[in-house]
Amino acid sequence: MNTPAQVPLITVTPLPAFSDNYIWCLQARDSNHVVIIDPGDAQPVLTYLQAEQRIPVAILITHHHWDHISGIKTLLETYPDLPVYGPAREAIPAMRYPLTHGDRVQIDALDINLQVIDVPGHTAGHIAYYCPGYLFCGDTLFANGCGKIFDGTLDQLADSLEKLAQLPAETRIYCTHEYTLDNIGFARWVEPDNPELLKREQREKQRRKQGHPTLPSTLALELKTNPFLRTQQPAVMTAASRQAGKPLQTHREIFAVLRRWKDTEYD
Numbered sequence: 001m002n003t004p005a006q007v008p009l010i011t012v013t014p015l016p017a018f019s020d021n022y023i024w025c026l027q028a029r030d031s032n033h034v035v036i037i038d039p040g041d042a043q044p045v046l047t048y049l050q051a052e053q054r055i056p057v058a059i060l061i062t063h064h065h066w067d068h069i070s071g072i073k074t075l076l077e078t079y080p081d082l083p084v085y086g087p088a089r090e091a092i093p094a095m096r097y098p099l100t101h102g103d104r105v106q107i108d109a110l111d112i113n114l115q116v117i118d119v120p121g122h123t124a125g126h127i128a129y130y131c132p133g134y135l136f137c138g139d140t141l142f143a144n145g146c147g148k149i150f151d152g153t154l155d156q157l158a159d160s161l162e163k164l165a166q167l168p169a170e171t172r173i174y175c176t177h178e179y180t181l182d183n184i185g186f187a188r189w190v191e192p193d194n195p196e197l198l199k200r201e202q203r204e205k206q207r208r209k210q211g212h213p214t215l216p217s218t219l220a221l222e223l224k225t226n227p228f229l230r231t232q233q234p235a236v237m238t239a240a241s242r243q244a245g246k247p248l249q250t251h252r253e254i255f256a257v258l259r260r261w262k263d264t265e266y267d
Helices: 040-054 073-076 154-164 180-190 196-210 218-223 234-244 251-266
Strands: 010-015 020-029 034-036 055-060 084-087 098-100 104-108 112-118 129-133 134-138 172-175
Touching: 010 034, 010 040, 020 172, 040 055, 040 073, 040 196, 055 104, 112 154, 154 251, 180 196, 180 234, 180 251, 196 218, 234 251
Parallel strands: 034 055, 055 084, 084 098, 134 172
Antiparallel strands: 010 020, 020 034, 104 112, 112 129, 129 134
């Protein structure tokens, strides 16, 4: 995954949905065609397509939760030939192209090729889409956090985050919820003296005050501030061990304590 490659010329537009979701629309910079990622609500997408005179060419789904798939039916009523891609191990409405790890999605209209990465944990069949410079990871990796466990396992999620941490540091992280400030609050419980985290908090507060998304993040920033990617850092190990009441050493046991800590005492 660390092999250098040319970054495609695409732009990514966030469409807010519900209280804190983002639907991502990918567009080539010299085209009016778009790819829609995780349309939990069709209306923001239809409004955007009409206002910007865009033509959708594909829907990509990361996992089966309702706030990522509920807009598919309505979008297909307007665009019946729109192909739907999604995880092979999950039930996705109208999915024509089931995907597993290592598959590739070629979008000719945008001249991009997306690599499929299995990232189970939040759900059992969760996938992410990657091309050089861009990662669309659904609810697996969040800005300063990670997804809760639903029908996946802690071990799966820990392994998935380790996998994503191996991508190039400049990779932009496009997750699907505006959870950043809340996640920073927990991260400060874990690493209250992390200077990069304190700087990030001020920067993200200003963004939100101005009405801007805190996303995308970058993997480089996550490696400096996200406790779930920093399980081998001494401060994180110490905090998790203190929370557990015993010394912890391995990535998996530290990750498990962090995830349960956030679930039971912070959220």
